[in-house]
Amino acid sequence: MSYNPEIPKNRYDNYGDREWTRLEKDGHGELLYHVHFDILKRYINENDKVLEIGAGSGRYTKDIVKMCNELTVGDISSHQxxxxxxxxxxxxxxxxxxxxxxxxxxxxxxFEDSSFDCVVCIGGVINYLLDKEKDGINEMLRVLKPGGTLIVGAMSFIGASLYYLDGIRYEKDQFGLEATKWVFNTGIQDEEHYPVPSKHYVHMMRSSEMDALFADYPITIKERSSAGLFTQAGDSALENARQDKEFWKLIIEKEIAFTKMQGTLDCGMNIIYVLEKN
Structure with a gap:
């Protein structure tokens, strides 16, 4: 299936305020927020000119603008x-x-070539690009200065399949076992194999695929991280944990620490790579 910009555009044009509230309404979102925030604050410098792509409603915009010298904000959705x-x-x-x-x-x-010291593209922008993933990386690196930092995230297939396993089983009854095998083998929900009513056609990624995606570029990988690792404990366990403030504080600290371990890289809900352009 080829990239269709109308899919993410229409999805987020109709998303309402959910893009703003999703990172604070529950433990799942809060974990994602804290891991991403930790990475942003460590790699964005006060003198940087930053481009935030796929900025959405601004949950990270409000933080990034305080970390850098100059911020440009972009998104495919005019509503967002x-x-x-x-x-x-x-x-x-x-x-x-x-x-x-x-x-x-x-x-x-x-934007001219080499316009920014840092490009931030977190969340799921590259998941929607399908056959145009490398074109997206090319364009982000084009506008990034040599020595600049690219912070790019993706929805994790393995983490999502763990969390949404019951939903995958339900969809197996709708689309058949071969469609389910296709999703497990490729991480791709496409119109041919997986015609979900939401038309949420994406390539949920493995870290090995992200490694392969960046392999041919003049970049150095500075850091790999998962995010939303403790989400796998289940919504009920997370909400119980949030009720105990000192325990929840510890969980957030360990979420940030454990997501940097090689063995957890594919187990969260998102994967984050920090790259330096050579």
Whole structure:
């Protein structure tokens, strides 16, 4: 299946405020937030010019803008960009952001080569690119300065299959065992094999696939991390843990520590790579 920009555009145009609330409404989201925040604060420098791609409603925009010298915000969804603007105004951060723009990561021609010290593309942007994954990486590296940092994330197939196993079994009854084998073998939900009503066609990735994706580029991998590792304990266990503040604080500390271990890289809900352009 070929990349269709209308799929992520329509999904997030109709997402409402869920992109803003999802990282704070429950333990699952909170774990994702803290791991990503920890990485951002360690790699973004106060003098950096930063581009945030797939910024959504601004859950990380509000943090990144305080870490850097200049921030440009982009997303394929005009609704999410407008929501992001409104949130930044609400937080008195709007005037600190250089530019808000509606754009596709495959076409960032409005930016010159080597324009940014850091490019942030976390969440699931590259999962939607399908056959255009390398084109997306090419474009992000094009606008990044030599020696600059690319922070890129993806939805994890193995972590998601652990968490959503019951849903996968349910969908097996809808689409058949061969479709389920296809998803397990490729991580790809496409229209041919997996015609989900939501039309959420994506390539959920393994770390080995991300390694292969970056192998041919002039980059150095500085860090690999999972995120949402403790999510596998289940929603009930997480919510119980959140009720005990000192215990939850410890869980967050260990989430950040354990997600850096090689053996946990594919076990969270997201995978994050930090790359330096050579």
């Amino acid at each position: 960009i407008e929501f992001n603007k409104s949130k930044m105004k609400e937080l008195s951060l709007f005037d600190k952001i250089k530019l808000f723009c509606v754009l596709d990561v495959l076409d960032m021609g409005i």
